[in-house]
Amino acid sequence: MNCEVQSASSPAPATENIYLPKLAVLDRVSDDIPEVKTFYWHFEDAAEQAQFKRFRPGQFAQVSLFGIGEFPASLPPSPTEDETFFTIRQVGSCTAALHQLKPGDKFAVRGPYGNGFSMEDYYGKNLVFVAGGIGLIPLRSCIVYALKHRDKYQRIQIFYGSKTPKELMYLPNLREWQHSSGVECYLTVDRAADSWSGNVGVVGSLFKKPGVQVPVDNTIAFVCGPPIMFRFVIKDLLAMGFREGDIVSTLERYMKCGVGKCGHCCIGVAYVCVDGPVFTYEQIKKLGEDI
Amino acid sequence: MKARMLERADVLKIVDLLRQQGYEVIAPFSGRGRDTRFDTVTDENRDRIQVHLPNPYYAPKRFLLPHIERLLKVRRDNGEIKIEPTYREPKRAIFGIRSCDLAGIWHLDRFYLGRDFRDVYYEKRRKNLFLVNVVCTDPERDIGEECFCPCADTGPAARDHFDLQVMDLGDEFMVVAGTPAGEALFAEPMFRNATEAQVEKRHAILGEVRKRFKTTTSWFPATVRYVSQGNILEKTWEEIGNRCLECGGCTYVCPACTCFTVSDRQVGPDEIERVRIWDSCALSGFTRMAGGFNPRRAVHDRRNRRFFRKLAHYFIQRELTMACVGCGRCAAVCHGDVGMPSVVEMIRRATATNDKLQPV
Numbered sequence: 001m002n003c004e005v006q007s008a009s010s011p012a013p014a015t016e017n018i019y020l021p022k023l024a025v026l027d028r029v030s031d032d033i034p035e036v037k038t039f040y041w042h043f044e045d046a047a048e049q050a051q052f053k054r055f056r057p058g059q060f061a062q063v064s065l066f067g068i069g070e071f072p073a074s075l076p077p078s079p080t081e082d083e084t085f086f087t088i089r090q091v092g093s094c095t096a097a098l099h100q101l102k103p104g105d106k107f108a109v110r111g112p113y114g115n116g117f118s119m120e121d122y123y124g125k126n127l128v129f130v131a132g133g134i135g136l137i138p139l140r141s142c143i144v145y146a147l148k149h150r151d152k153y154q155r156i157q158i159f160y161g162s163k164t165p166k167e168l169m170y171l172p173n174l175r176e177w178q179h180s181s182g183v184e185c186y187l188t189v190d191r192a193a194d195s196w197s198g199n200v201g202v203v204g205s206l207f208k209k210p211g212v213q214v215p216v217d218n219t220i221a222f223v224c225g226p227p228i229m230f231r232f233v234i235k236d237l238l239a240m241g242f243r244e245g246d247i248v249s250t251l252e253r254y255m256k257c258g259v260g261k262c263g264h265c266c267i268g269v270a271y272v273c274v275d276g277p278v279f280t281y282e283q284i285k286k287l288g289e290d291i
Numbered sequence: 292m293k294a295r296m297l298e299r300a301d302v303l304k305i306v307d308l309l310r311q312q313g314y315e316v317i318a319p320f321s322g323r324g325r326d327t328r329f330d331t332v333t334d335e336n337r338d339r340i341q342v343h344l345p346n347p348y349y350a351p352k353r354f355l356l357p358h359i360e361r362l363l364k365v366r367r368d369n370g371e372i373k374i375e376p377t378y379r380e381p382k383r384a385i386f387g388i389r390s391c392d393l394a395g396i397w398h399l400d401r402f403y404l405g406r407d408f409r410d411v412y413y414e415k416r417r418k419n420l421f422l423v424n425v426v427c428t429d430p431e432r433d434i435g436e437e438c439f440c441p442c443a444d445t446g447p448a449a450r451d452h453f454d455l456q457v458m459d460l461g462d463e464f465m466v467v468a469g470t471p472a473g474e475a476l477f478a479e480p481m482f483r484n485a486t487e488a489q490v491e492k493r494h495a496i497l498g499e500v501r502k503r504f505k506t507t508t509s510w511f512p513a514t515v516r517y518v519s520q521g522n523i524l525e526k527t528w529e530e531i532g533n534r535c536l537e538c539g540g541c542t543y544v545c546p547a548c549t550c551f552t553v554s555d556r557q558v559g560p561d562e563i564e565r566v567r568i569w570d571s572c573a574l575s576g577f578t579r580m581a582g583g584f585n586p587r588r589a590v591h592d593r594r595n596r597r598f599f600r601k602l603a604h605y606f607i608q609r610e611l612t613m614a615c616v617g618c619g620r621c622a623a624v625c626h627g628d629v630g631m632p633s634v635v636e637m638i639r640r641a642t643a644t645n646d647k648l649q650p651v
Contacts, residue, residue, distance in 0.1 A: 015411040017376050019362050019553075019565075066365045066372070067555050067563040071581070092581025106372050227584075254580045256553045256567075259408040263550030263570070264578060266596070267586070269605040274407065288521075 018259045021064040021108035022048045026101050032087060033167045036134060037099060038076075040085040043109065052112060055079055057119055057141035058250055058278045061086075061111030062258045065097040072255045072273070075112060076137045076170075078144035087137045087169070113258040114277045117142050117222070117248065119149075126155040126215040130233050132203050132225025133162050136169045138250045139224050143177070150182050155215055161188040161203035161229075165196045186212065203229060204236040216241045223249045223281075234281060247281035293474055295482035296489060297464040302457060303340055304481055305423060305466075306332055306386050314384040314421060317354060319344055329354075329385070342425060342459065343432040346389050348620055350546040354383060355399060355416050359568050362412065362553070367561040377564075378412065384421035388453075390446030391438075391618035393424050395546025397452045401610040402549050421472065424453035428496055430503035435619055439632055442509040443617030447500050460492050507619060509632040510639060511602070515613075517642045519604035525591075527641040531598075531634055532591025534627035539571030541621035541630060542597070547614040550577075572597050598634055 023044040030038045043049040052061075055075055063086065064070045071094040073086045090099045101107065119142065127146055131139050146153055158177055162168045168187065177185040186206045188199040199206060203225070207214055221242055223233050230249065237247055253265035253272040265272035268287035270279070279287070297305075309316050316332040318340040327347045332340065363376045388396075400417065403410040426448040427433035427440075433447075440446030449456060454473035458465045465485060468474035476482070517523055542548045552570040557563050570577060572593055579585040587593050600606060601614040615631050622630030629637075 015409045015414055017411045018408045019412075019567075020376050021374065023372060023374065067557055069555050070553060070565075095581065108374060252580065253586070254578050256551070256570075260406065261403065261408065261410060261549070262552065262567075263572065263600075264552070266600065268599070269603060 018261075019110075019257065021062065021070070021110040024107055024109045026103055026105050026107065027083075028103050029101070032169060033162075036087060036089045036169070038085050038087045039098065039101070040083050041107075041109070042084060044106075049084070052084065052109075053079060055112035056116030057145045058116035058138060059112040059114045060138075060258070060277060061109050061113065062255075063094070063098065064108035064110070065094050066107070068097040069094050070256070071095065072113075072258055074138040074141075074250070076140045078141050078148060080145055080148040087134070087140075089134055111258065113273055115275065117250075117278050119145055122220050123152045124218075125153060126219040127153055127157070128214060128219055128221045129156075129158045129160075130203060130221060130223045130225070130237075131158075131160045132229035132233075133167065134169060135223075135225030135229070136160055139222055140170055140173065142222060143183075144173075147177075147180070147183060154218070156183045157214065158183060158185040159188075159203050159206045160185070161190070161201075161206070161225075163190045165189050165193050165198075184212075202232065204232050207236055207240070214240060219246060221247045223247060244282035244285065245280050248278060249281065249284065250277045251279060251284070252277070293468050293477065294485040294490060294493075295466045295468075295477050296485050297457075297466050297482060299463050301481045302342060302464050303337065304479075305455065305457070305476070306337065306340060308476060308479060309384045309386070309421060309423075314382050316384045316386055317351065318386040319347060329387075332386070340386070342387065342457075343429040345432065345435050346392070346427075346438075346618065346620075348544050348624065350395065350544060350618070350620065351385050351388055351392050352395055352399065352546045354385060355396065355413060355420065356403075356549075356551075356569075359566050360412060362565045362567055364558075364562060364564050376411075378415050380415045380419065382419040383416075384423065386423040387425045388422055389427060389433075389618070390424060390449035391440045391443070391616040392546045393422060393449045393452050394440075394443070394445035394612065394616040395618070396422070398547045398610060398612045398614055398616065399549065401612060405610065422453045422455075424449050424456040424469075426456065426458040426497075428459045428500050430500065434500075434504055435623065436505045437507045437619030437622040437630070437632070438504060438617070439507045439509045439619055440617035441501055441504060442511060442632075443613065443615055445616045448497055458493060458496075460489065460496060465489060465493055507622060507632050509615075509617065509635045511613065511615075511635060513643075514635045514638050515602050515604055515607065517638055518599055518602040522642050522646075523638055524641060524645060527638060528591040528595045529589075530641075531629050531637060532589060532594045534629045535573065535590050535594050536627050537573050537575065537590060537593075538626070539573045540624040540626075542571035542573055543569060544620035544624050546618055546620075547601075547616055549614075572600075594629065594634075598631075598638075601631070602635075 024041045027040040060072050062070050063073050076087045088095050129139050177183050192200045251272050255265045256262035258273045260271045260274040306316050317329050318332050327344050361377050366373045403413040453469045456467040550570045551567040553567050555565050578587045607613050
């Protein structure tokens with residue numbers, strides 16, 4: 001007759017609330033390209049900030065706008081950098097609300113979530129980054145991380161394309177990478193403006209430019225961009241001789257929880273939020289859904 | 292497991308005992324016609340509790356995973372923002388939960404409390420839940436046209452996951468304890484020891500009940516193999532998709548479906564709450580992202596999703612149970628006749644025909 005005594009005995013350690021976001025403060029906002037802004041922020045609680053800073057490149061966080069909702073956002077900073085920030089395009093109601101925030105305003109964040117890129121497993125390899133448009137946002141984390149640990153990797157190449165010169169993301173970073181000796185950075189645009197002296201064409205056209213030699217053996221290719229760009233770049237890479245398991249990307253899906261419960265991001269046998277968002281092309285092909 | 296006997300007239304005294312111990316007791320009641328429902332027992336309705344009745348369409352899953360559940364409140368107080376999680380930890384008992392729904396709860400336990408992330412809201416509701424399983428023994432009232440628990444291996448008598456199990460032996464009831472909490476109730480003098488003959492009778496009745504299931508069957512093993520091996524033709528998924536009206540009914544009545552969406556709503560000038568609401572993979576917006584891209588555009592992609600999630604070997608291994616418990620609710624509510632048993636049949640026939648094999 002003492003069910004209560006049983007449940008009250010030996011209290012189990014309290015379960016962490018996986019849906020509870022923590023308060024964050026917006027520090028500053030920078031306008032990047034049309035409709036895209038970068039939001040620099042920190043957690044109100046310093047311990048929370050320190051805990052969060054242990055994220056891996058390729059992971060993501062859930063961003064809360066009170067009264068509007070929550071959305072998953074890539075983490076463009078490398079864990080080796082001091083500041084935490086999101087780069088967000090205004091597409092839906094949550095991102096629109098975020099774009100309205102002013103420095104000092106509060107929102108909330110939980111995470112980091114997902115598997116991330118296994119950058120340590122790639123030590124000793126060549127890294128080829130291929131990005132289109134805002135696909136550079138998640139790859140920025142890996143690039144900065146790799147350059148910080150430059151001696152761990154062989155050649156590092158960046159191929160990046162956008163629709164117009166105005167839409168090139170992270171211009172200061174791009175300039176730095178173009179002038180850095182440790183990295184080969186090639187840019188292209190679909191439609192050039194008068195002031196543009198660089199390459200014009202899709203990002204895959206850079207592979208065939210004179211003087212460009214993409215290493216294939218012992219190389220990991222990171223590909224991220226809009227679906228059409230993804231399909232063509234994969235074709236190019238496979239034609240060059242890349243193995244499907246050596247091409248990695250990060251998937252985007254509608255998510256509500258970020259922790260494998262709400263069911264929205266489940267494709268094939270994978271929950272993108274916990275089993276991804278980083279997958280090899282070999283895995284993506286098996287999942288069997290549009291990218 | 293310990294078995295005890297109970298006078299026919301005393302079976303609802305289990306409800307009284309639990310109520311005396313402070314439990315809110317949920318029990319099944321009859322409405323009009325086929326309509327039945329789970330409701331909280333009060334002094335007024337206690338005598339109308341039904342032991343034998345068609346299993347309610349609205350599964351008792353909702354006592355663990357409410358249709359709409361508040362997760363947290365956010366208040367703005369003198370410029371300070373406070374985020375407060377809101378927990379509910381009711382002390383509840385469900386009397387008359389069927390074996391299929393019990394298997395559903397076990398599946399939810401594995402899903403919400405297993406693996407890396409535990410769901411604290413589910414955990415708090417689950418912690419004090421006392422489950423009194425009633426074995427379906429009446430072929431007329433308990434076993435519906437669409438019941439197929441023998442195919443899902445969850446019934447008619449659950450083997451585990453209950454605190455008490457009650458089974459009608461005709462002149463009296465046999466009660467089996469599944470947990471120490473259930474066994475503790477046996478201290479009451481109304482429980483008498485069972486004889487070997489009565490245990491024999493239980494076996495005999497169960498053997499007989501198994502033969503009284505209606506025409507609905509669901510031959511899972513071959514289908515699980517076809518789904519897991521990816522042998523199902525796109526055409527078969529299309530045929531299934533063509534019959535889906537995208538109402539989401541199957542997912543809302545399912546005792547093993549787990550998906551939810553999260554929404555914020557304003558509840559006061561300086562207060563909002565965040566709630567989670569059951570969601571359905573049958574609905575077209577389920578995977579649509581901001582900006583409009585939807586990786587699952589066609590209806591059959593979404594139907595494929597639901598049945599793949601339930602039948603793929605990978606997930607059965609992960610949760611240790613199949614996300615179908617054989618309750619037959621999806622078959623009963625589906626206007627397009629693409630509930631689980633029909634889908635299993637369609638897949639089995641189409642795939643076997645394609646392989647030029649006899650359907651197995």
